[in-house]
Amino acid sequence: MSDPNAIHALTDFALDTVEKDFKSVVHDNVVRLKSGNLGSLPAILAIIVLTGLFGWANPNSFLSKINLANFLEQASAVIVIAMAVSFVLLLGEIDLSAGFTAGVAAAVLATRLEHWALLPSIGMSALVAIVLGAFTGFMVAKVGIPSFVVTLANVLLFQGVLLLLVKDGGSVRIDDDVIKDLVGGNLSPSSSWIFVGVGLVLFAWSQVRKQRVSHRAIPMSLVVFKVVVAAIGSVLVTSLLVENRAFPNAPAPIRGIPYVVPLVLMLLLLLTFVLNRTRYGRHLYAVGGNAEAARRAGINVPRIRLSAFVICGLLAGIGGAFLASRVNSVDPNTGANDTLLLAVGSAVIGGTSLFGGQGRMLNAVLGGFVLALIPNGLTLVGKKSLPGVGEIDFASSGTKFICAGLALLLASSVDALSRKRST
Amino acid sequence: MNTDAAILEASGINKTFGPVHVLHDVDFKVYAGQVTSLIGDNGAGKSTLVKCITGIYPKDSGTFAFEGQPVDIGGPRVASELGIEVVYQDLALCENLDIVQNLFLGRERLKTGLLDERSMEQATRDTLAGLSVRTVKSVRQSVSSLSGGQRQTVAIAKAVLWKSKVVLLDEPTAALGVAQTRQVLDLVRRLAENGIGVVLISHNMNDVIEVSDRVCAMYLGRVVADVPVTSATKREFLVELITSGRSGDVGLREEATI
Ligand SMILES: Nc1ncnc2c1ncn2[C@@H]1O[C@H](COP(=O)(O)OP(=O)(O)O)[C@@H](O)[C@H]1O
Ligand SMILES: [Mg+2]
Numbered sequence: 001m002s003d004p005n006a007i008h009a010l011t012d013f014a015l016d017t018v019e020k021d022f023k024s025v026v027h028d029n030v031v032r033l034k035s036g037n038l039g040s041l042p043a044i045l046a047i048i049v050l051t052g053l054f055g056w057a058n059p060n061s062f063l064s065k066i067n068l069a070n071f072l073e074q075a076s077a078v079i080v081i082a083m084a085v086s087f088v089l090l091l092g093e094i095d096l097s098a099g100f101t102a103g104v105a106a107a108v109l110a111t112r113l114e115h116w117a118l119l120p121s122i123g124m125s126a127l128v129a130i131v132l133g134a135f136t137g138f139m140v141a142k143v144g145i146p147s148f149v150v151t152l153a154n155v156l157l158f159q160g161v162l163l164l165l166v167k168d169g170g171s172v173r174i175d176d177d178v179i180k181d182l183v184g185g186n187l188s189p190s191s192s193w194i195f196v197g198v199g200l201v202l203f204a205w206s207q208v209r210k211q212r213v214s215h216r217a218i219p220m221s222l223v224v225f226k227v228v229v230a231a232i233g234s235v236l237v238t239s240l241l242v243e244n245r246a247f248p249n250a251p252a253p254i255r256g257i258p259y260v261v262p263l264v265l266m267l268l269l270l271l272t273f274v275l276n277r278t279r280y281g282r283h284l285y286a287v288g289g290n291a292e293a294a295r296r297a298g299i300n301v302p303r304i305r306l307s308a309f310v311i312c313g314l315l316a317g318i319g320g321a322f323l324a325s326r327v328n329s330v331d332p333n334t335g336a337n338d339t340l341l342l343a344v345g346s347a348v349i350g351g352t353s354l355f356g357g358q359g360r361m362l363n364a365v366l367g368g369f370v371l372a373l374i375p376n377g378l379t380l381v382g383k384k385s386l387p388g389v390g391e392i393d394f395a396s397s398g399t400k401f402i403c404a405g406l407a408l409l410l411a412s413s414v415d416a417l418s419r420k421r422s423t
Numbered sequence: 424m425n426t427d428a429a430i431l432e433a434s435g436i437n438k439t440f441g442p443v444h445v446l447h448d449v450d451f452k453v454y455a456g457q458v459t460s461l462i463g464d465n466g467a468g469k470s471t472l473v474k475c476i477t478g479i480y481p482k483d484s485g486t487f488a489f490e491g492q493p494v495d496i497g498g499p500r501v502a503s504e505l506g507i508e509v510v511y512q513d514l515a516l517c518e519n520l521d522i523v524q525n526l527f528l529g530r531e532r533l534k535t536g537l538l539d540e541r542s543m544e545q546a547t548r549d550t551l552a553g554l555s556v557r558t559v560k561s562v563r564q565s566v567s568s569l570s571g572g573q574r575q576t577v578a579i580a581k582a583v584l585w586k587s588k589v590v591l592l593d594e595p596t597a598a599l600g601v602a603q604t605r606q607v608l609d610l611v612r613r614l615a616e617n618g619i620g621v622v623l624i625s626h627n628m629n630d631v632i633e634v635s636d637r638v639c640a641m642y643l644g645r646v647v648a649d650v651p652v653t654s655a656t657k658r659e660f661l662v663e664l665i666t667s668g669r670s671g672d673v674g675l676r677e678e679a680t681i
Contacts, residue, residue, distance in 0.1 A: 213541060277537045286528055289519035296479070296515045297529030298500045357519035
């Protein structure tokens with residue numbers, strides 16, 4: 001106790017102003033993990049492990065440039081719908097009908113494109129998606145029906161609308177080049193490199209800025225580490241993608257970063273910005289964490305709920321355009337089957353809580369990668385005989401469903417257990 | 424100490440929940456720079472009175488005056504605009520948010536339309552330092568990582584940050600250990616020294632006697648005593664008031680019907 005001021009300084013919230021090094025940040029994170037708050041770590045580990053596993057089991061096709069592009073395109077629609085669902089998950093709500101919202105929006109887009117120009121068709125599709133979201137939001141926030149029940153009814157309701165729009169058993173073809181290219185088109189090799197370069201500079205700039213305002217709580221070495229990892233990763237991926245990946249006798253080369261990459265990235269940045277930097281985003285987290293506390297703080301809770309469902313609807317509608325673009329048509333199965341489950345699963349596997357208040361947009365991307373990796377990798381692994389088990393067909397739908405189901409179960413267990421531990 | 428005029432005065436407040444008459448013609452006064460303790464058995468109506476004062480529940484009848492002016496407290500917004508702040512028994516904090524985010528919840532500072540984190544963080548640090556809070560390591564800790572006493576401190580700091588004129592604390596020490604209770608009681612005194620009108624709801628009569636300037640006792644929805652603490656320095660006197668509604672010549676008259 002020779003210097004009482006030193007004690008005072010350390011026991012006050014001085015941790016905020018204490019300079020930290022790489023080691024202490026790692027240590028802080030270990031402490032956080034031990035407290036049960038795993039965040040996105042399981043998803044990141046799963047991506048690394050699955051990539052290694054599939055790459056080892058089938059190095060030629062899994063780690064090929066064509067599969068890389070294919071994988072990104074497969075994952076995109078589910079990721080966008082996962083971002084949609086994340087908005088209501090943050091409130092502790094659920095939207096079981098987001099898949100069919102996507103389907104209806106896609107059907108509106110496809111049928112309008114038969115008569116209208118591109119922009120009014122997109123506008124109409126977005127409007128319908130917003131109306132569907134607003135309808136759900138009204139039922140939940142104003143009428144007071146649990147979102148689980150409302151959206152369960154909506155599954156039937158929206159599926160009916162979808163069937164009426166595309167006529168039973170039929171399908172609507174899409175001929176518009178812009179929509180067809182949404183999933184499937186690529187940046188030219190030179191634009192790809194410009195995109196990666198600009199992206200990396202902006203990423204480095206944002207990290208340095210964050211470091212500056214952190215009162216040195218983020219060490220510069222961590223910033224350098226992150227930027228270097230991002231640079232190596234994106235240069236590696238880009239150099240694979242800018243090579244021609246068309247089959248040898250194809251009429252035209254296919255090369256460049258798929259459009260879905262900048263598109264999903266832009267959505268990710270925009271939505272993350274809304275959640276982290278605006279008052280609206282803050283209130284969304286508050287309502288999800290403790291609606292009563294938010295109400296007492298003067299936040300209009302029903303309005304936040306309603307708006308989250310509207311945003312969810314609009315984003316699901318955008319996801320619908322991705323779904324339609326992938327197969328260049330819309331049919332009664334667009335947005336049906338496992339679409340919604342994969343979307344919710346992506347968010348949860350990425351670390352977004354089903355209980356509300358915890359989650360990020362990035363989680364939807366990470367979890368979406370995990371759930372896209374599983375079927376993609378298993379298909380390429382195909383039939384394999386395992387010692388002592390016999391031959392297993394990893395490419396069958398049964399195996400894929402079981403693996404995806406187990407991954408989701410594991411992720412929700414982590415979510416539930418970490419919640420139990422923190423209370 | 425200004426004891427002549429009440430900063431907040433509730434007169435003839437009645438409140439029913441369906442058939443249950445919870446508050447009967449309640450008169451209640453809060454003075455600036457003083458701690459007024461509100462005591463009473465479980466179910467006496469203390470929390471309900473606090474919620475009426477802060478606009479959480481609409482009252483059935485009665486009037487409020489703030490700084491001598493009649494006011495209509497139609498909702499929590501109105502109360503906080505007047506400078507009335509509550510620290511709830513069931514703490515109204517969002518566990519998923521950090522201290523800064525909780526202190527500014529609903530009143531975030533903006534810069535060019537975006538959250539001004541730096542200024543909010545600095546203000547949080549200044550407020551906690553002003554209250555000599557020593558136990559919080561980082562203002563960016565999430566509330567879920569704080570102890571009960573620290574949470575109570577955050578809730579109280581919120582009231583101070585917003586330059587409240589009246590702060591109501593509903594059983595702030597109920598769930599706390601000895602050391603943490605000590606901290607919160609010190610904090611309560613410091614609030615009053617800063618000129619705030621403090622209302623303390625507590626079941627611990629020793630705490631009440633130690634920390635308050637006035638004591639207001641409730642019994643089955645009625646105010647049965649409103650006295651300076653100098654005339655209520657005996658624990659037994661207060662306990663009798665809240666358990667039977669009277670003690671000696673203070674409280675309900677024998678023939679009163681409830
Ligand atoms: N929201 C409510 N609905 C119905 N009755 C209530 C409600 N809140 C409180 N009460 C009743 O009002 C009475 C007073 O409660 P309360 O104000 O919480 O008492 P205290 O805080 O003094 O323990 C109790 O009988 C309680 O059951
Ligand atoms: Mg109570």
